[in-house]
Amino acid sequence: MKKGLIFFVIVIIAGTIIYFNPFQKTSTDDIRLILPETSLFTLQFENTKKVSELITSQPWFEAVEQIPLISDLNKSIQSLDSLNEVGQLKSRLSQLPAWISMHTTSSVELTPLFIMKSEGFDWQLSSIQELGEKLFREPLTLSNQEFDGKEIAVLKSSELSFAVLIEGPYLVISENTILIEDVIRAMQGEESRLLKEGDVLKKSDILLIINSARLDELASVFVEGNDFSFSRTRMSGNVIVDLDIKDNELTFRGSEYNQSGLASNPSDVFGKNLIPLTSSSFSWRPNQVKLSELVNYFQNGFCTITIGRAQAQEQVYLMPVNDTTEVSNALRNMAQGLLAPSDSTVYKEKYISSEIGYINDEKFLRDMVEGLNNDAKAPFYTLFQNFLILSSNLDALKTVLDDFENESTWGRSIERRRILDDMIQETDLTYVQDFEYATDQIRRSLKPKWKQFFAENPEVLDVLNLFKVQLNLTGKSMLVAGNLSFRENFKSPIATDVKALEQQNILANVFTDKEIITKPYIVRNHNNSSLEIIFQDDANNLYLTNKQGEILWKKRIEGGINGKVHQVDYYKNRKLQYLFFTDTLIHLVDRNGDNVDGFPQKAIVSRPFVGSSVIDYANNKDYRFLAVDRRGDISLFDKQGELLEGWNPNTIGSPLLETPFHIRIRGRDCFVAVETSGRIHLINRKATPYDGFPIKVNGRFSGDIVIERGANFNQTFISLMTEEGEFIKSNFSGEIIQQKQFVRPSVNTVFTLVDDALETDFRVVRNDGRVLTFFDSELNETFSVDYPNSRNISVDFYNFRNGKEVFAIRDNDARIMRMVNRNGEFLTPIIPSNGEISMLFYQNRLEYEVFVNFANQMNIYAVKPL
Numbered sequence: 001m002k003k004g005l006i007f008f009v010i011v012i013i014a015g016t017i018i019y020f021n022p023f024q025k026t027s028t029d030d031i032r033l034i035l036p037e038t039s040l041f042t043l044q045f046e047n048t049k050k051v052s053e054l055i056t057s058q059p060w061f062e063a064v065e066q067i068p069l070i071s072d073l074n075k076s077i078q079s080l081d082s083l084n085e086v087g088q089l090k091s092r093l094s095q096l097p098a099w100i101s102m103h104t105t106s107s108v109e110l111t112p113l114f115i116m117k118s119e120g121f122d123w124q125l126s127s128i129q130e131l132g133e134k135l136f137r138e139p140l141t142l143s144n145q146e147f148d149g150k151e152i153a154v155l156k157s158s159e160l161s162f163a164v165l166i167e168g169p170y171l172v173i174s175e176n177t178i179l180i181e182d183v184i185r186a187m188q189g190e191e192s193r194l195l196k197e198g199d200v201l202k203k204s205d206i207l208l209i210i211n212s213a214r215l216d217e218l219a220s221v222f223v224e225g226n227d228f229s230f231s232r233t234r235m236s237g238n239v240i241v242d243l244d245i246k247d248n249e250l251t252f253r254g255s256e257y258n259q260s261g262l263a264s265n266p267s268d269v270f271g272k273n274l275i276p277l278t279s280s281s282f283s284w285r286p287n288q289v290k291l292s293e294l295v296n297y298f299q300n301g302f303c304t305i306t307i308g309r310a311q312a313q314e315q316v317y318l319m320p321v322n323d324t325t326e327v328s329n330a331l332r333n334m335a336q337g338l339l340a341p342s343d344s345t346v347y348k349e350k351y352i353s354s355e356i357g358y359i360n361d362e363k364f365l366r367d368m369v370e371g372l373n374n375d376a377k378a379p380f381y382t383l384f385q386n387f388l389i390l391s392s393n394l395d396a397l398k399t400v401l402d403d404f405e406n407e408s409t410w411g412r413s414i415e416r417r418r419i420l421d422d423m424i425q426e427t428d429l430t431y432v433q434d435f436e437y438a439t440d441q442i443r444r445s446l447k448p449k450w451k452q453f454f455a456e457n458p459e460v461l462d463v464l465n466l467f468k469v470q471l472n473l474t475g476k477s478m479l480v481a482g483n484l485s486f487r488e489n490f491k492s493p494i495a496t497d498v499k500a501l502e503q504q505n506i507l508a509n510v511f512t513d514k515e516i517i518t519k520p521y522i523v524r525n526h527n528n529s530s531l532e533i534i535f536q537d538d539a540n541n542l543y544l545t546n547k548q549g550e551i552l553w554k555k556r557i558e559g560g561i562n563g564k565v566h567q568v569d570y571y572k573n574r575k576l577q578y579l580f581f582t583d584t585l586i587h588l589v590d591r592n593g594d595n596v597d598g599f600p601q602k603a604i605v606s607r608p609f610v611g612s613s614v615i616d617y618a619n620n621k622d623y624r625f626l627a628v629d630r631r632g633d634i635s636l637f638d639k640q641g642e643l644l645e646g647w648n649p650n651t652i653g654s655p656l657l658e659t660p661f662h663i664r665i666r667g668r669d670c671f672v673a674v675e676t677s678g679r680i681h682l683i684n685r686k687a688t689p690y691d692g693f694p695i696k697v698n699g700r701f702s703g704d705i706v707i708e709r710g711a712n713f714n715q716t717f718i719s720l721m722t723e724e725g726e727f728i729k730s731n732f733s734g735e736i737i738q739q740k741q742f743v744r745p746s747v748n749t750v751f752t753l754v755d756d757a758l759e760t761d762f763r764v765v766r767n768d769g770r771v772l773t774f775f776d777s778e779l780n781e782t783f784s785v786d787y788p789n790s791r792n793i794s795v796d797f798y799n800f801r802n803g804k805e806v807f808a809i810r811d812n813d814a815r816i817m818r819m820v821n822r823n824g825e826f827l828t829p830i831i832p833s834n835g836e837i838s839m840l841f842y843q844n845r846l847e848y849e850v851f852v853n854f855a856n857q858m859n860i861y862a863v864k865p866l
Contacts, residue, residue: 020042031099034115034170037211039101040218042194044207048098051206054245060486060655063463066140069100069112101194104221105176106497108449116171123171125153125164145177150184152177184448187806198257199238199474206243208252213237220846223445227292230663233650248465249485256478264473266426267301269317272411274305279410280313280438281306283431287319288370297323298388302369306438307396308801313441314396317365317378319388320723328383342602348831349667352401354382356394358666365390366419394666400544402619419466428478429471435464436843439802458803463490489846505862507849508549514538516853519836524574526591531840533851535858536561544593547849547860553593559583563612563627563659570639572595573620581627586641596845601641605649607631611659617685632675636687646687648743653669654679657701658721663709665716665732672718674705680718680850682732692734696710698812699724703752706762712767721753727779742766742780750791756799765795772809774824783824790814800841802863806848808837819850 035042045051055061055070064073099115129140153164154177163180165172174185178770185192194211201207241254275282287302289295303318321327335346338360347358358379361367365378378390380397385404388834390539391397409414423430439461443454454461469482514537521534531543532552540560544552559582566579570588577596578589581603588599603609607629615636617626624644627638632654636647652673660673660683670690673681680695690713699722706719713732720728725742742751742764749768749860756762763782764775769791773784790813799805805822810833818834821824832854840849848863 007090008258031115031117032193032195032199034099034167034172035099035188036103036179036185036186037192037194037368038103038182038214039113039194039209039211040103040110040214040432041211042099042101042209044201044204044209045098046203046205046207047095049095054205058245058246058486059469059488060463060490063459063486065653066457066460084197098291101179103176103179103182104217105178105847107220108447110221111174111176111179113183114355118169118171123166125166128164129155139482140761142627145274147181148184148188149201150187152180152184181758183839194238200239200255200257201240205244208239208243208254209243209617210239210241211255212239222447222450224447225445225824239478240482240799246743247484248488251278251483253481255480257476259339262426264301266428267430268320268321268474269420269423269425269427269430270301270418271303271385272387273409273421274318274387274400274404275303275410275412276305276307276399277410277416277438278307278399278403279305279409279434280308280441281433281655284427285429289368290370294327294368295732296331297321297327307399308437308441314391314393315376315378316389316393316396317376317844319369319390321383321386321388324383324386327388331357331359331381334361334364338364347667349664351382351398352405352619354384355396356380356382362392363842380801392711394711400621405500405619410708413619419468422754423468424470424472424481427470428473429469431467431469433467433468435461435802437462437801443803454618460491460800463487487844489844507860507862508547509860510543510545510549510551510858512537512543512856512858513541514854516563516834516858518561519851520762520838520849520851520858522838522840523565523567523577523578526574530841533838533858534565537856542589542593544591545858549860555589557582557587557589558585566612566614568614568623569621572622579612579614579625581609581612581625583645586637598640602635603627603635603637603641606630607633609635611656613659613661615662617662617664626662626671628656628659630655630671634660634671634673650687652681657703661705661851662766663707663716665709666712668713670732672705674701674718674720676701678722680720680730682718682734684813686842695725695730695734695736695743697728697736699726702750704755704762706753706755707759709757717763719753723750723752725749725751725766727753727764742775742779748791752793754795754797756797758799759810761797761799762793763797765793767793782822785809785820785826787818791856794836796837796839798839798841800843802843804841805842806839806841806865808839808850810837815854817852819848819863821866823866827863827866828861 005466096119097117101113102110103113105111129142138157143154145152150165153455155162155164162173162840163177165180165183167187172180174180181839194209199242208624237257239254239256241252244251254569267284268288269284282303282305284301284303287298287300289298296635299320299322301320305316306313307316313460332346335357339346340360344390349356359381359784360379362377362379365376377392379392380394381388381390384401387398389397410420432692442461443451446454462523463486465485467484467486472479516535517538519537523532523534531547534543536542540557541555546552561580561582563581567576568579569575570577572729576591579585584603585600586603588596590596590807609627610630611628612749613626615626623639627635632652633649634652635649638644652675654675654677657676660671663670663672669685671683674681678697678699678701680693682690682693684690701720702723703721705843708717712713712714716732720729725744727737727740727742728736730736749766752765754763754765762777764779766773767789770788771784772787774782778783787809792811796808807820808817810817815829815833817837818826818830819828830854834853837853846865848865850861850863852859852861
């Protein structure tokens with residue numbers, strides 16, 4: 001849509017009222033005969049000015065004003081009011097009934113069709129031309145063309161061209177003549193009309209008419225492929241709803257004429273305790289099981305949960321079960337009958353308190369349940385809490401089990417549970433989308449034109465909070481109700497000068513006896529779920545503090561902490577303890593600062609530990625404790641601190657890039673260990689290497705190890721970077737599948753791979769000592785910053801979704817850090833720092849909380865994103 005067209009159109013319309021004539025009623029005095037079937041959706045305004053005043057008064061208007069249709073419409077209404085005030089118009093045109101119908105005119109364009117209904121006067125084409133020439137101070141050429149016996153006027157200036165149709169009380173205008181022709185077709189035949197028999201229009205401040213048959217067409221304008229398919233809904237006709245605008249939400253209520261004749265079969269809103277807080281969307285619909293051997297064992301209801309992963313969204317499905325034993329036996333028999341030729345036994349994996357199975361048939365779920373799309377694939381399954389849980393992604397299925405165990409679900413959150421409980425509990429469709437976790441995937445799915453638009457106007461998406469809709473069949477109608485809520489904080493204040501950046505807000509600080517020697521570890525209080533901070537000073541004092549800067553306790557321990565502080569549930573009772581290693585001791589301290597019985601435990605090792613990790617194979621809290629020494633030798637202990645066979649130690653013989661860690665792929669346990677000297681190890685649970693490992697690479701590795709999880713060993717990848725600038729990617733089968741040498745401007749230039757702290761993405765950083773250059777996970781350059789440094793640089797990367805990507809750049813020799821966003825804009829001045837930081841992000845107030853240790857103090861900074 002050409003910029004300014006709406007302004008032009010509506011101001012031109014205003015001029016016709018100066019020359020009004022009495023209006024004679026015609027056979028087309030009915031909007032039903034005007035609106036064409038090609039409309040994707042139509043907005044009806046009973047009083048356009050009233051609606052405009054209401055929208056512009058909302059706190060979220062500043063965000064949506066970036067949308068050209070809204071901004072131009074608002075400017076046009078203001079211009080009309082100005083003309084009224086100076087007496088140039090004899091009627092309040094902005095208060096007339098109006099319709100805006102949106103249509104696709106290309107693969108990436110929406111074009112509006114404007115309709116306005118006069119009250120007691122005739123529209124005058126000559127007046128439109130005359131006033132337009134006065135307003136734009138240039139001639140407007142007028143030409144006419146005929147379509148099916150109706151005359152279409154075309155007015156052109158040097159910049160704009162638009163078509164006009166006058167039909168009785170209606171004035172129809174569009175920049176695209178084809179849309180005017182669609183109106184004429186609608187006037188001549190019911191099959192070409194948007195409104196069908198049974199559709200009921202009423203007077204309303206704002207009425208929205210959605211052509212549900214064209215929802216996929218609407219989506220295709222914005223997104224690539226079929227990432228957002230609406231064909232799975234049960235709508236088939238026009239959805240007509242009233243819109244009600246409030247301070248923080250837009251509510252809608254209405255109905256659809258049920259042309260399909262579907263009968264109501266409502267599903268409960270069930271499984272609330274199994275919906276992770278990090279779900280981007282979830283929905284409930286009726287369920288019809290097709291398989292005769294299973295049909296009697298399921299209740300009605302099918303829940304789809306969408307969980308955001310690193311670069312994609314994964315679906316998890318829930319089905320309520322009557323008889324878990326019978327369903328389990330039937331699925332196990334199916335799995336046995338569908339064994340792959342390479343498998344000797346049915347796959348099963350114990351995880352938490354469940355057994356996960358696998359059915360080697362991607363059509364299994366579609367064959368079992370009526371009405372699913374081709375993208376519904378779910379070979380992994382488990383029975384849990386009287387539900388069958390299925391997914392094509394094993395990690396997504398485990399996320400549901402993990403978050404239930406950690407009470408991090410919608411049903412366990414007081415605020416989120418209230419949202420669900422306030423909804424109708426039996427519906428033919430309930431759909432909820434949480435934009436906090438959906439926005440990134442929406443951006444990734446957009447076509448280039450719209451990616452650019454939303455990159456330039458991020459507030460348009462950032463202002464969105466939660467979308468809910470529920471459908472209920474009743475007789476010949478489908479009732480529709482829901483709302484779209486908005487965020488109160490969606491735009492950060494922009495720091496305009498260095499002084500503004502320097503005014504960092506310190507929320508709290510803590511002073512210690514000696515210099516702090518560890519990272520500030522953020523831990524959770526298991527009593528009230530509040531966040532606290534634990535760290536150690538150079539006198540070996542261990543501190544636990546709250547976020548207000550109060551020291552909760554201080555405890556002197558034997559030796560300095562080597563590696564991380566881990567939180568574990570040692571007794572499996574939801575009470576958390578702190579696990580860490582000193583030179584040769586395993587420590588376990590409870591939340592009151594007391595040693596757990598039997599700890600510290602002396603480890604029989606030849607060299608001091610330098611790093612540690614915690615392994616929980618089945619997430620059932622039967623922990624294994626891993627530690628590594630400076631020679632790269634790996635020791636693995638059971639929960640009681642006893643060394644395990646083959647791990648006492650497992651000798652690598654060379655320093656490691658980072659502490660080895662555990663990952664499970666299709667039930668196979670793997671330990672990843674990477675030598676800085678260029679060897680990649682993949683070790684099994686029995687401490688022996690997997691086939692194809694170790695892999696030897698020329699060069700010294702630098703930075704982090706990045707893992708991309710896949711369905712099997714061939715599809716799970718290890719990514720690494722050499723100091724000299726070679727990017728290496730191998731799979732878990734021991735094959736190098738990608739190598740790329742970056743341009744190295746000088747022999748002093750070094751490269752580092754930086755993993756996201758939240759494990760969703762990674763970046764490559766090139767450092768020449770004066771400039772840092774950042775590359776994305778596709779290895780494309782994104783930005784660079786001037787940052788003179790000692791070359792002993794570390795970068796912490798946090799991807800908090802919704803475009804909130806932030807980097808903490810630390811010069812370890814100079815002991816300073818600065819924060820920079822994904823556009824290369826500095827968010828802070830130089831901040832003194834001992835080492836690695838911790839960070840949180842609060843979407844509700846658009847603020848980072850940054851935890852920084854320096855000398856003998858721990859500071860908590862509030863930092864605003866730009």
